[in-house]
Amino acid sequence: MGKIVVKFGGSNLKTPGDIKRSAAVAGAYRQNLVVVVSAFYGVTDLLTGAIGEALVSLDGIKEAMALIRKRHCGVIEQTIAGRDTAENTAAVIEGRMASLERLLTGIHYIGAVPDFTRDTILSYGERLSAPILTAVLEASGLAAREALPERIGLMTDGRFGNASADMDYSAPRIREALSGDFTFVVPGFYGTTGDGGTAVFGRGGSDYTAAVTARAIGAPSLDLWKDVDGFLSSDPRITGTSRTIPYLSYAEAAELAYFGAKILHPRTVEPLEDTAIPVRVMNVEKFAGEIHPYSIVGPEKGTIAAGADEAAESGSGHRQRIIKSVASSDDVGIIRIEGPGVGSRPGILARATGKLDAAGVNISSVITAQTCINLIFRRGDTEKALAVVKSESISGVVSVEALDDCAMVAAVGSGIRDSVGVGSRILGALADAAVNIILVQAGASPVAVYVIVRREDRERAVTAIHNAMGRIHEGT
Numbered sequence: 001m002g003k004i005v006v007k008f009g010g011s012n013l014k015t016p017g018d019i020k021r022s023a024a025v026a027g028a029y030r031q032n033l034v035v036v037v038s039a040f041y042g043v044t045d046l047l048t049g050a051i052g053e054a055l056v057s058l059d060g061i062k063e064a065m066a067l068i069r070k071r072h073c074g075v076i077e078q079t080i081a082g083r084d085t086a087e088n089t090a091a092v093i094e095g096r097m098a099s100l101e102r103l104l105t106g107i108h109y110i111g112a113v114p115d116f117t118r119d120t121i122l123s124y125g126e127r128l129s130a131p132i133l134t135a136v137l138e139a140s141g142l143a144a145r146e147a148l149p150e151r152i153g154l155m156t157d158g159r160f161g162n163a164s165a166d167m168d169y170s171a172p173r174i175r176e177a178l179s180g181d182f183t184f185v186v187p188g189f190y191g192t193t194g195d196g197g198t199a200v201f202g203r204g205g206s207d208y209t210a211a212v213t214a215r216a217i218g219a220p221s222l223d224l225w226k227d228v229d230g231f232l233s234s235d236p237r238i239t240g241t242s243r244t245i246p247y248l249s250y251a252e253a254a255e256l257a258y259f260g261a262k263i264l265h266p267r268t269v270e271p272l273e274d275t276a277i278p279v280r281v282m283n284v285e286k287f288a289g290e291i292h293p294y295s296i297v298g299p300e301k302g303t304i305a306a307g308a309d310e311a312a313e314s315g316s317g318h319r320q321r322i323i324k325s326v327a328s329s330d331d332v333g334i335i336r337i338e339g340p341g342v343g344s345r346p347g348i349l350a351r352a353t354g355k356l357d358a359a360g361v362n363i364s365s366v367i368t369a370q371t372c373i374n375l376i377f378r379r380g381d382t383e384k385a386l387a388v389v390k391s392e393s394i395s396g397v398v399s400v401e402a403l404d405d406c407a408m409v410a411a412v413g414s415g416i417r418d419s420v421g422v423g424s425r426i427l428g429a430l431a432d433a434a435v436n437i438i439l440v441q442a443g444a445s446p447v448a449v450y451v452i453v454r455r456e457d458r459e460r461a462v463t464a465i466h467n468a469m470g471r472i473h474e475g476t
Helices: 016-028 043-056 058-079 083-110 115-122 124-139 167-177 206-217 250-258 307-314 348-358 379-391 422-432 455-474
Strands: 004-008 033-037 144-146 183-187 190-192 198-200 222-226 247-249 279-283 293-298 325-338 365-369 372-377 399-412 437-445 448-454
Touching (some): 004 016, 016 058, 033 124, 043 083, 043 124, 058 083, 083 115, 083 124, 183 206, 206 222, 250 399, 348 365, 348 372, 365 437, 422 455, 448 455
Parallel strands (some): 004 033, 004 222, 144 183
Antiparallel strands (some): 325 399, 365 372, 399 448, 437 448
Protein backbone atom coordinates (compact mmCIF):
# COMPACT_ATOMS: atom_id res chain seq x y z
CA MET A 1 0.00 0.00 0.00
CA GLY A 2 1.24 3.49 -0.86
CA LYS A 3 1.77 6.33 1.55
CA ILE A 4 -1.24 8.20 2.82
CA VAL A 5 -0.98 11.97 2.42
CA VAL A 6 -1.83 13.74 5.68
CA LYS A 7 -2.31 17.49 5.88
CA PHE A 8 -2.22 19.68 8.99
CA GLY A 9 -3.56 23.21 8.61
CA GLY A 10 -2.61 26.39 10.40
CA SER A 11 -5.71 26.35 12.59
CA ASN A 12 -4.38 23.08 14.05
CA LEU A 13 -0.93 24.57 14.65
CA LYS A 14 -1.66 27.41 17.05
CA THR A 15 0.31 26.26 20.09
CA PRO A 16 3.27 23.99 20.90
CA GLY A 17 0.72 21.53 22.27
CA ASP A 18 -1.04 21.48 18.90
CA ILE A 19 2.22 20.63 17.17
CA LYS A 20 2.93 17.78 19.59
CA ARG A 21 -0.60 16.51 19.01
CA SER A 22 0.01 16.54 15.24
CA ALA A 23 3.01 14.28 15.83
CA ALA A 24 0.81 11.95 17.88
CA VAL A 25 -1.72 11.86 15.05
CA ALA A 26 1.01 10.99 12.54
CA GLY A 27 2.26 8.22 14.81
CA ALA A 28 -1.23 6.73 15.07
CA TYR A 29 -1.09 5.73 11.40
CA ARG A 30 1.73 3.28 12.20
CA GLN A 31 3.23 3.66 8.74
CA ASN A 32 5.31 6.09 6.73
CA LEU A 33 3.34 9.07 5.46
CA VAL A 34 3.64 12.19 3.39
CA VAL A 35 2.76 15.06 5.72
CA VAL A 36 1.86 18.40 4.12
CA VAL A 37 2.06 21.28 6.56
CA SER A 38 0.74 24.83 6.53
CA ALA A 39 2.34 27.82 8.19
CA PHE A 40 1.81 28.06 11.93
CA TYR A 41 -1.40 29.88 12.78
CA GLY A 42 -1.18 33.61 12.05
CA VAL A 43 2.28 33.54 10.46
CA THR A 44 1.08 34.22 6.91
CA ASP A 45 -0.64 37.33 8.28
CA LEU A 46 2.63 38.33 9.95
CA LEU A 47 4.43 37.95 6.63
CA THR A 48 1.79 40.02 4.85
CA GLY A 49 2.24 42.70 7.49
CA ALA A 50 6.02 42.50 7.12
CA ILE A 51 5.71 43.31 3.43
CA GLY A 52 3.79 46.46 4.30
CA GLU A 53 6.28 47.41 7.01
CA ALA A 54 9.21 46.86 4.65
CA LEU A 55 7.88 49.47 2.25
CA VAL A 56 7.83 52.02 5.08
CA SER A 57 11.00 51.54 7.11
CA LEU A 58 13.93 49.28 7.92
CA ASP A 59 12.91 49.41 11.57
CA GLY A 60 9.57 47.89 10.58
CA ILE A 61 11.42 44.96 9.03
CA LYS A 62 13.36 44.35 12.24
CA GLU A 63 10.19 44.43 14.32
CA ALA A 64 8.40 42.02 12.00
CA MET A 65 11.38 39.68 11.93
CA ALA A 66 11.55 39.71 15.73
CA LEU A 67 7.90 38.62 15.97
CA ILE A 68 8.35 35.82 13.44
CA ARG A 69 11.60 34.64 15.04
CA LYS A 70 10.09 34.66 18.54
CA ARG A 71 7.14 32.59 17.36
CA HIS A 72 9.24 29.83 15.82
CA CYS A 73 12.05 29.76 18.36
CA GLY A 74 9.46 29.54 21.12
CA VAL A 75 7.93 26.49 19.47
CA ILE A 76 11.35 24.84 19.16
CA GLU A 77 12.04 25.42 22.86
CA GLN A 78 8.73 23.87 23.90
CA THR A 79 8.49 20.92 21.51
CA ILE A 80 12.01 19.58 20.89
CA ALA A 81 13.68 18.13 23.98
CA GLY A 82 16.95 16.91 22.45
CA ARG A 83 19.58 19.66 22.60
CA ASP A 84 21.36 18.73 19.36
CA THR A 85 18.10 18.41 17.42
CA ALA A 86 16.83 21.70 18.82
CA GLU A 87 20.05 23.52 17.92
CA ASN A 88 20.14 22.04 14.42
CA THR A 89 16.52 23.00 13.82
CA ALA A 90 17.13 26.51 15.15
CA ALA A 91 20.07 26.84 12.76
CA VAL A 92 17.85 25.93 9.81
CA ILE A 93 15.28 28.49 10.94
CA GLU A 94 17.94 31.20 11.31
CA GLY A 95 19.25 30.50 7.81
CA ARG A 96 15.79 30.87 6.33
CA MET A 97 15.07 33.95 8.44
CA ALA A 98 18.21 35.55 7.00
CA SER A 99 16.97 34.87 3.46
CA LEU A 100 13.57 36.31 4.35
CA GLU A 101 15.15 39.46 5.79
CA ARG A 102 17.16 39.98 2.60
CA LEU A 103 13.97 39.82 0.55
CA LEU A 104 12.20 42.32 2.80
CA THR A 105 15.19 44.65 2.72
CA GLY A 106 15.25 44.43 -1.06
CA ILE A 107 11.66 45.58 -1.46
CA HIS A 108 12.36 48.44 0.96
CA TYR A 109 15.11 49.79 -1.28
CA ILE A 110 13.26 49.37 -4.57
CA GLY A 111 10.04 50.70 -3.04
CA ALA A 112 7.87 48.06 -4.71
CA VAL A 113 6.81 44.44 -4.30
CA PRO A 114 7.11 42.43 -7.52
CA ASP A 115 4.65 39.56 -7.69
CA PHE A 116 7.39 36.93 -7.67
CA THR A 117 8.95 38.49 -4.58
CA ARG A 118 5.63 38.67 -2.75
CA ASP A 119 5.00 34.98 -3.42
CA THR A 120 8.48 34.04 -2.22
CA ILE A 121 8.07 36.02 1.01
CA LEU A 122 4.64 34.54 1.72
CA SER A 123 5.99 31.01 1.22
CA TYR A 124 8.25 31.42 4.24
CA GLY A 125 5.44 30.54 6.63
CA GLU A 126 5.57 26.97 5.35
CA ARG A 127 9.36 27.01 4.91
CA LEU A 128 9.65 27.79 8.63
CA SER A 129 7.01 25.40 9.97
CA ALA A 130 8.17 22.34 8.01
CA PRO A 131 11.63 21.83 9.59
CA ILE A 132 10.16 22.25 13.07
CA LEU A 133 7.41 19.68 12.49
CA THR A 134 9.99 17.35 10.92
CA ALA A 135 12.11 17.55 14.06
CA VAL A 136 9.09 16.99 16.31
CA LEU A 137 8.12 13.91 14.27
CA GLU A 138 11.67 12.59 14.55
CA ALA A 139 11.64 13.16 18.30
CA SER A 140 8.42 11.14 18.51
CA GLY A 141 10.12 8.15 16.89
CA LEU A 142 9.27 8.58 13.21
CA ALA A 143 11.91 8.51 10.49
CA ALA A 144 11.02 11.97 9.17
CA ARG A 145 12.66 14.02 6.42
CA GLU A 146 11.77 17.46 5.06
CA ALA A 147 10.97 17.55 1.34
CA LEU A 148 10.84 21.08 -0.07
CA PRO A 149 8.68 21.60 -3.19
CA GLU A 150 11.69 22.92 -5.12
CA ARG A 151 13.59 19.71 -4.34
CA ILE A 152 10.84 17.24 -5.18
CA GLY A 153 9.93 18.90 -8.48
CA LEU A 154 6.56 20.49 -7.71
CA MET A 155 6.40 22.75 -10.77
CA THR A 156 3.72 25.40 -11.30
CA ASP A 157 2.42 27.31 -14.30
CA GLY A 158 4.10 30.44 -12.93
CA ARG A 159 0.91 32.41 -12.28
CA PHE A 160 1.91 34.35 -9.21
CA GLY A 161 -0.65 34.54 -6.43
CA ASN A 162 -2.86 31.77 -7.79
CA ALA A 163 -0.67 29.18 -9.46
CA SER A 164 -1.62 25.70 -10.63
CA ALA A 165 0.59 22.63 -10.61
CA ASP A 166 2.04 21.31 -13.84
CA MET A 167 1.04 17.70 -13.22
CA ASP A 168 2.73 16.26 -16.31
CA TYR A 169 6.08 17.61 -15.15
CA SER A 170 5.58 17.27 -11.42
CA ALA A 171 3.96 13.87 -10.91
CA PRO A 172 6.84 11.56 -11.88
CA ARG A 173 9.37 13.70 -10.02
CA ILE A 174 7.28 13.89 -6.85
CA ARG A 175 6.61 10.16 -7.00
CA GLU A 176 10.31 9.35 -7.19
CA ALA A 177 11.36 11.92 -4.58
CA LEU A 178 8.86 10.66 -1.98
CA SER A 179 9.41 6.94 -2.53
CA GLY A 180 11.99 6.42 0.22
CA ASP A 181 11.35 4.61 3.49
CA PHE A 182 10.66 7.80 5.44
CA THR A 183 7.82 10.04 6.51
CA PHE A 184 8.30 13.10 4.33
CA VAL A 185 7.21 16.56 5.47
CA VAL A 186 6.29 18.81 2.54
CA PRO A 187 5.71 22.55 3.03
CA GLY A 188 2.36 23.38 1.45
CA PHE A 189 1.09 26.48 -0.33
CA TYR A 190 3.79 26.94 -2.98
CA GLY A 191 5.67 25.41 -5.87
CA THR A 192 8.47 26.41 -8.20
CA THR A 193 8.51 28.24 -11.51
CA GLY A 194 10.43 27.43 -14.66
CA ASP A 195 13.16 29.94 -13.82
CA GLY A 196 13.64 28.63 -10.28
CA GLY A 197 11.34 31.10 -8.57
CA THR A 198 8.36 30.59 -6.28
CA ALA A 199 4.63 30.83 -6.98
CA VAL A 200 1.92 30.29 -4.37
CA PHE A 201 -1.37 28.45 -4.86
CA GLY A 202 -3.51 31.12 -3.20
CA ARG A 203 -4.52 31.59 0.42
CA GLY A 204 -5.24 28.24 2.00
CA GLY A 205 -3.45 26.50 -0.86
CA SER A 206 -1.77 23.85 1.30
CA ASP A 207 -4.84 21.67 0.74
CA TYR A 208 -4.14 21.95 -2.98
CA THR A 209 -0.50 20.97 -2.42
CA ALA A 210 -1.71 17.91 -0.54
CA ALA A 211 -4.08 16.95 -3.36
CA VAL A 212 -1.38 17.38 -6.00
CA THR A 213 0.95 15.20 -3.93
CA ALA A 214 -1.73 12.55 -3.35
CA ARG A 215 -2.37 12.31 -7.06
CA ALA A 216 1.32 12.21 -7.92
CA ILE A 217 2.12 9.29 -5.60
CA GLY A 218 -1.20 7.46 -6.04
CA ALA A 219 -2.00 7.77 -2.35
CA PRO A 220 -4.67 5.45 -0.90
CA SER A 221 -6.24 8.55 0.68
CA LEU A 222 -5.75 12.23 1.37
CA ASP A 223 -6.45 12.89 5.05
CA LEU A 224 -7.23 16.48 6.03
CA TRP A 225 -7.05 17.17 9.76
CA LYS A 226 -9.34 20.07 10.62
CA ASP A 227 -10.98 21.42 13.76
CA VAL A 228 -14.58 20.63 12.74
CA ASP A 229 -16.70 17.50 12.25
CA GLY A 230 -16.35 17.38 8.48
CA PHE A 231 -18.82 18.85 5.99
CA LEU A 232 -22.14 19.97 7.44
CA SER A 233 -25.62 20.28 5.97
CA SER A 234 -25.58 24.02 6.76
CA ASP A 235 -23.82 26.64 8.79
CA PRO A 236 -25.22 25.96 12.28
CA ARG A 237 -24.65 29.60 13.19
CA ILE A 238 -27.41 30.40 10.70
CA THR A 239 -29.81 27.47 10.96
CA GLY A 240 -29.29 26.50 14.59
CA THR A 241 -29.00 22.81 13.71
CA SER A 242 -26.90 20.90 11.21
CA ARG A 243 -25.81 17.36 10.45
CA THR A 244 -22.48 15.94 9.35
CA ILE A 245 -22.46 14.69 5.76
CA PRO A 246 -20.78 11.25 5.70
CA TYR A 247 -20.07 11.18 1.97
CA LEU A 248 -19.85 13.76 -0.81
CA SER A 249 -18.82 13.54 -4.42
CA TYR A 250 -15.87 15.59 -5.64
CA ALA A 251 -18.30 17.95 -7.41
CA GLU A 252 -20.42 18.45 -4.30
CA ALA A 253 -17.36 19.22 -2.18
CA ALA A 254 -16.04 21.66 -4.78
CA GLU A 255 -19.33 23.57 -4.81
CA LEU A 256 -19.41 23.81 -1.01
CA ALA A 257 -15.77 24.89 -0.86
CA TYR A 258 -16.43 27.60 -3.44
CA PHE A 259 -19.17 28.95 -1.20
CA GLY A 260 -16.83 29.27 1.71
CA ALA A 261 -17.05 25.92 3.52
CA LYS A 262 -13.65 26.15 5.17
CA ILE A 263 -13.16 22.39 5.17
CA LEU A 264 -10.95 22.49 2.11
CA HIS A 265 -9.52 24.90 -0.43
CA PRO A 266 -11.90 25.31 -3.40
CA ARG A 267 -9.35 23.83 -5.82
CA THR A 268 -8.45 20.79 -3.73
CA VAL A 269 -10.55 18.39 -5.77
CA GLU A 270 -9.11 19.52 -9.13
CA PRO A 271 -6.15 17.10 -9.14
CA LEU A 272 -8.32 14.24 -7.83
CA GLU A 273 -11.47 14.37 -9.96
CA ASP A 274 -10.34 11.71 -12.43
CA THR A 275 -8.94 9.46 -9.69
CA ALA A 276 -10.62 7.37 -7.02
CA ILE A 277 -8.51 8.83 -4.21
CA PRO A 278 -10.81 9.66 -1.28
CA VAL A 279 -10.41 12.83 0.76
CA ARG A 280 -11.04 11.96 4.40
CA VAL A 281 -11.86 14.82 6.77
CA MET A 282 -10.87 14.31 10.42
CA ASN A 283 -11.40 16.42 13.54
CA VAL A 284 -8.08 16.84 15.33
CA GLU A 285 -9.87 18.28 18.37
CA LYS A 286 -11.50 14.88 18.90
CA PHE A 287 -8.42 12.75 18.25
CA ALA A 288 -8.20 10.00 20.86
CA GLY A 289 -5.66 7.67 19.28
CA GLU A 290 -7.82 6.40 16.40
CA ILE A 291 -8.10 7.57 12.78
CA HIS A 292 -11.77 8.42 12.37
CA PRO A 293 -13.09 10.28 9.30
CA TYR A 294 -16.20 12.40 9.74
CA SER A 295 -16.72 13.10 6.03
CA ILE A 296 -15.35 11.36 2.96
CA VAL A 297 -15.13 13.02 -0.45
CA GLY A 298 -14.77 10.75 -3.44
CA PRO A 299 -16.14 9.56 -6.78
CA GLU A 300 -19.75 10.04 -7.80
CA LYS A 301 -22.30 7.49 -6.62
CA GLY A 302 -22.39 4.28 -8.60
CA THR A 303 -18.68 3.54 -8.21
CA ILE A 304 -17.31 0.97 -5.80
CA ALA A 305 -15.69 3.67 -3.68
CA ALA A 306 -18.95 5.54 -3.44
CA GLY A 307 -20.90 2.52 -2.32
CA ALA A 308 -20.58 3.67 1.28
CA ASP A 309 -22.43 6.85 0.34
CA GLU A 310 -25.91 5.44 0.27
CA ALA A 311 -25.34 3.23 3.29
CA ALA A 312 -23.86 6.06 5.31
CA GLU A 313 -26.57 8.48 4.26
CA SER A 314 -29.44 6.36 5.46
CA GLY A 315 -28.27 3.09 6.96
CA SER A 316 -31.53 1.51 5.91
CA GLY A 317 -31.43 1.19 2.16
CA HIS A 318 -33.22 4.46 1.37
CA ARG A 319 -31.95 6.58 -1.47
CA GLN A 320 -29.38 9.24 -0.65
CA ARG A 321 -30.51 12.76 0.11
CA ILE A 322 -31.33 14.90 -2.92
CA ILE A 323 -29.90 18.01 -1.26
CA LYS A 324 -26.98 17.38 1.06
CA SER A 325 -26.11 20.91 2.08
CA VAL A 326 -27.12 24.55 1.78
CA ALA A 327 -24.31 27.08 1.48
CA SER A 328 -24.21 30.81 0.95
CA SER A 329 -21.96 33.76 0.28
CA ASP A 330 -22.48 37.50 0.38
CA ASP A 331 -19.30 38.02 -1.64
CA VAL A 332 -21.41 38.56 -4.75
CA GLY A 333 -21.97 41.42 -7.15
CA ILE A 334 -23.96 41.64 -10.40
CA ILE A 335 -23.57 43.79 -13.51
CA ARG A 336 -26.83 43.90 -15.42
CA ILE A 337 -26.67 44.81 -19.13
CA GLU A 338 -30.12 45.60 -20.51
CA GLY A 339 -31.49 46.30 -23.97
CA PRO A 340 -33.81 44.81 -26.61
CA GLY A 341 -32.40 41.47 -27.74
CA VAL A 342 -29.04 41.82 -25.96
CA GLY A 343 -29.19 38.21 -24.85
CA SER A 344 -29.42 36.89 -28.39
CA ARG A 345 -27.48 39.41 -30.48
CA PRO A 346 -24.08 38.08 -31.58
CA GLY A 347 -21.02 39.76 -30.13
CA ILE A 348 -22.47 41.69 -27.20
CA LEU A 349 -21.54 39.17 -24.53
CA ALA A 350 -18.18 38.51 -26.17
CA ARG A 351 -17.27 42.20 -26.21
CA ALA A 352 -18.21 42.70 -22.57
CA THR A 353 -16.39 39.60 -21.34
CA GLY A 354 -13.37 40.32 -23.52
CA LYS A 355 -12.99 43.77 -21.99
CA LEU A 356 -13.34 42.35 -18.50
CA ASP A 357 -10.76 39.66 -19.18
CA ALA A 358 -8.30 42.25 -20.48
CA ALA A 359 -8.85 44.25 -17.29
CA GLY A 360 -8.12 41.20 -15.14
CA VAL A 361 -11.67 40.92 -13.77
CA ASN A 362 -12.86 37.35 -13.24
CA ILE A 363 -16.48 36.53 -14.04
CA SER A 364 -17.98 33.94 -11.69
CA SER A 365 -21.07 33.22 -13.77
CA VAL A 366 -23.26 34.51 -16.60
CA ILE A 367 -27.07 34.38 -16.71
CA THR A 368 -28.73 35.64 -19.88
CA ALA A 369 -32.26 36.41 -21.01
CA GLN A 370 -33.63 37.95 -24.20
CA THR A 371 -33.41 41.50 -22.86
CA CYS A 372 -30.77 41.20 -20.15
CA ILE A 373 -27.28 39.83 -19.53
CA ASN A 374 -26.32 39.31 -15.89
CA LEU A 375 -22.61 39.03 -15.13
CA ILE A 376 -21.79 37.77 -11.63
CA PHE A 377 -18.56 38.66 -9.84
CA ARG A 378 -17.03 38.72 -6.42
CA ARG A 379 -18.36 41.82 -4.70
CA GLY A 380 -14.98 43.52 -4.55
CA ASP A 381 -14.74 43.42 -8.36
CA THR A 382 -18.17 44.91 -9.05
CA GLU A 383 -17.18 48.59 -9.15
CA LYS A 384 -14.25 47.92 -11.48
CA ALA A 385 -16.40 45.68 -13.68
CA LEU A 386 -19.07 48.37 -13.95
CA ALA A 387 -16.50 50.95 -15.08
CA VAL A 388 -15.04 48.55 -17.65
CA VAL A 389 -18.41 47.62 -19.19
CA LYS A 390 -19.60 51.24 -19.24
CA SER A 391 -16.42 52.32 -21.01
CA GLU A 392 -17.34 50.13 -23.98
CA SER A 393 -19.93 51.58 -26.34
CA ILE A 394 -22.07 48.60 -27.32
CA SER A 395 -24.87 49.05 -29.83
CA GLY A 396 -28.27 48.02 -28.51
CA VAL A 397 -27.40 48.38 -24.83
CA VAL A 398 -29.85 50.70 -23.08
CA SER A 399 -28.50 50.54 -19.53
CA VAL A 400 -25.72 49.05 -17.43
CA GLU A 401 -26.19 48.88 -13.68
CA ALA A 402 -24.52 47.25 -10.69
CA LEU A 403 -26.18 45.32 -7.88
CA ASP A 404 -23.92 44.70 -4.91
CA ASP A 405 -26.42 44.37 -2.06
CA CYS A 406 -26.99 40.69 -2.74
CA ALA A 407 -26.02 37.18 -1.69
CA MET A 408 -25.90 33.80 -3.40
CA VAL A 409 -27.44 30.72 -1.82
CA ALA A 410 -26.69 27.24 -3.18
CA ALA A 411 -28.54 24.00 -2.61
CA VAL A 412 -25.96 21.27 -3.26
CA GLY A 413 -26.49 17.59 -3.93
CA SER A 414 -25.89 15.09 -6.72
CA GLY A 415 -29.54 14.07 -6.55
CA ILE A 416 -30.63 17.44 -7.92
CA ARG A 417 -29.72 16.48 -11.46
CA ASP A 418 -31.93 13.39 -11.58
CA SER A 419 -34.88 14.50 -9.45
CA VAL A 420 -38.07 16.07 -10.76
CA GLY A 421 -39.43 19.20 -9.12
CA VAL A 422 -36.51 20.05 -6.86
CA GLY A 423 -36.22 23.57 -8.21
CA SER A 424 -39.89 24.33 -7.72
CA ARG A 425 -39.82 23.04 -4.15
CA ILE A 426 -36.77 25.20 -3.37
CA LEU A 427 -38.55 28.25 -4.77
CA GLY A 428 -41.67 27.30 -2.85
CA ALA A 429 -39.72 27.16 0.41
CA LEU A 430 -38.32 30.62 -0.28
CA ALA A 431 -41.75 31.99 -1.12
CA ASP A 432 -43.16 30.58 2.12
CA ALA A 433 -40.37 32.41 3.96
CA ALA A 434 -41.18 35.66 2.12
CA VAL A 435 -37.75 35.76 0.46
CA ASN A 436 -37.68 37.69 -2.81
CA ILE A 437 -35.49 36.15 -5.52
CA ILE A 438 -33.32 38.34 -7.74
CA LEU A 439 -31.95 35.57 -9.99
CA VAL A 440 -32.09 31.79 -10.26
CA GLN A 441 -29.59 29.52 -11.96
CA ALA A 442 -30.24 25.82 -12.42
CA GLY A 443 -28.52 23.40 -14.76
CA ALA A 444 -25.17 25.16 -14.99
CA SER A 445 -23.88 22.75 -12.35
CA PRO A 446 -25.20 19.19 -12.24
CA VAL A 447 -25.04 19.23 -8.45
CA ALA A 448 -26.37 22.65 -7.46
CA VAL A 449 -29.19 25.15 -7.78
CA TYR A 450 -28.27 28.76 -7.09
CA VAL A 451 -30.51 31.64 -6.08
CA ILE A 452 -29.44 35.24 -5.63
CA VAL A 453 -31.31 37.19 -2.99
CA ARG A 454 -30.89 40.45 -1.13
CA ARG A 455 -28.08 40.28 1.38
CA GLU A 456 -30.47 40.96 4.24
CA ASP A 457 -32.46 37.86 3.22
CA ARG A 458 -29.48 35.48 3.04
CA GLU A 459 -29.87 33.80 6.43
CA ARG A 460 -33.62 33.50 6.05
CA ALA A 461 -33.15 31.87 2.63
CA VAL A 462 -30.56 29.38 3.94
CA THR A 463 -32.79 28.42 6.85
CA ALA A 464 -35.86 28.01 4.62
CA ILE A 465 -34.10 25.64 2.23
CA HIS A 466 -32.39 23.73 5.03
CA ASN A 467 -35.69 23.23 6.84
CA ALA A 468 -37.26 22.01 3.59
CA MET A 469 -34.52 19.47 2.80
CA GLY A 470 -36.41 16.59 4.40
CA ARG A 471 -39.60 17.37 2.49
CA ILE A 472 -37.66 17.69 -0.75
CA HIS A 473 -36.02 14.32 -0.09
CA GLU A 474 -39.42 12.71 0.44
CA GLY A 475 -40.87 14.50 -2.61
CA THR A 476 -43.53 16.39 -0.68
